[in-house]
Amino acid sequence: MPHAHSSSAASSGGDDLGSTDEVKVFKDEGDGEDEKRSSENLLEEKSSLIDWTESEEKSGEPYPGKLSVKSDLSPVFGKFEPHPATGFNMGYLMAPYPYPNGGAHPLPVSMTGKMGLPAGGGLSLFCPGGELGQPPPAHMGIPPPYQLDSKLAAGLARTPMYPFPGGTYPYPMLSPEMSQVAASWHTPTMYPISSAASGFRSPYPTSLPISSSSLSSELYRFSPTLGGGLGLGLGPALVPPPPSKSDLDSHHSRYARSLEKGSSSSSSDKPSDSSANSNSKEQNKKPHIKKPLNAFMLYMKEMRAKVVAECTLKESAAINQILGRRWHSLSREEQAKYYEKARQERQLHMQLYPGWSARDNYGYGSKKKKRKKDRSPAELGGNNLKKCRARYGLDQQSQWCKPCRRKKKCVRYMEALAAASGTVPMPMATPQSPCSEEDVKLEEMSDASSDGDADTPLNSASSPGALSALSSLASPASEPAPAPRHPVGTNPRDANNPLSVGQLTSQSWPRAAPRPGHEVISVS
């Protein structure tokens, strides 16, 4: 699997370009020692964050009613200042992290001119209003439950939400209001039992007896499709938007419908408990108890519409990249809110569906998804690479590049990469490059969703040459080798380290790690 490969490749050094999120955390660029230390601090802090919430839970206060701010805030977080708006958007190539040193400025607008990229003319920005990695100011509070029609959102004026002048960030990371916001954080849940039902302070006591009958009635009563029920005043995770067409396929709606049709089966029953003789179609429509949302999912759900409204992007894949970036730029407290939320979601889920297991959902759907390792290379994108090569007349040695995944010759990518790395612009910019601005933009949107990662050298250590070739462009040879991805005790898979940044098996595009003084830019 590319995941594993990329992991080893990263640790083997020399592929800064192939850096993924976690590499960024442990990246050794710039002030190697300091940043490494900062990265370690970040993980330590995040780990302690979870330990902290877990300890609260263990102490019998699953919902303490407050989410106090730790006093010993890490300098890491203090240093984490989301980078301000950049007028040069890499789209899929955007790095999700702010500059840990806090002193780096993003690519100045003037840079676009230096790179031969119009600042606002031919270069259409995905997010003209500002840098997408910006988390909302804490004082803006929690956005209301929204389910903006993306089309409608697209038509909205692109007024910058955070029209901060370049290089500035107008609000402190740890505003005094943050703790208030955190303190008032309700723990909305995606499950149709309201915290209001059992009290605010401890809505989901572990001792809460959940009988099938009572639970069923509760679920029916609070079904999202039944007019809100006790969902009033609750957050977006608990109060789904009015059912849309797509919602009809959602778990909530399916589940609600199943309840409405008849509560013949206990709501706590697993879906697999229903008749095995049902035809496949019906089976597919069986109540499907979905996994509880993790912290990032909750964050995504909440922030997606906002990002969509800010950007011209519509593709969820691109939006998710932005959200991932924002996620990493969130402050400790802001993330803590979502981790706490997610923890309670899990807790409630466990109570609602005691026998449920994540494996119950394996293969859910019309047909079981093929496991990636069982897929053929073609299924994993090999054909796409071939098609892409044919399309642009590239030779067999051609490698994907990001964001267009076409070839290293991609002018825009190389320019952006060179600019981001501070190196001399590449001599790759050939007139016959297929990457026109519009082309790149379109390709970003299409190619990114049309090929797998198995045959994506940039995403795989199977092509160290391509990686090193590109990384050499982004990284001066004098730079130290990347630090280990996962220092001892920081394995992101470690159950005790749910706050790990990135994922060992990240399927993300490798990103060019930002350097102090350079913003990772985007070509669109």
Added chain:
DNA sequence: GCCCCTTTGAAGAAT
């Protein structure tokens, strides 16, 4: 209409 993409995190499966 199904599946992919893309993100992070959780959890189960596999090694």
Added chain:
DNA sequence: ATTCTTCAAAGGGGC
């Protein structure tokens, strides 16, 4: 114990 895989949401896009 570690690594790998799947699934959560979302919706455009490919086939």
